[in-house]
Amino acid sequence: MPLFEFHCRACGSVFEEILTLAELDSARLACPRCGSKATERGLSTFATGGGGDGGCGGGSSGFS
Numbered sequence: 001m002p003l004f005e006f007h008c009r010a011c012g013s014v015f016e017e018i019l020t021l022a023e024l025d026s027a028r029l030a031c032p033r034c035g036s037k038a039t040e041r042g043l044s045t046f047a048t049g050g051g052g053d054g055g056c057g058g059g060s061s062g063f064s
């Protein structure tokens, strides 16, 4: 299952959700912190190119 990172434009919170592509298209996620739906999708963990300040440096287990 792909893990997507989201960024809330209302409060600046960054959160991750595991979503199917269908779920990703069907609805915009509400921020778990402030409830705003002004969220935007960031990089998925499959495509982390470095430079993110939220990365824990963990190894990605690429098998689902």
Ligand SMILES: [Zn+2]
Residues within 6 Å of the ligand: 008, 009, 010, 011, 012, 013, 031, 032, 033, 034, 035, 036
């Ligand atoms: Zn928020």
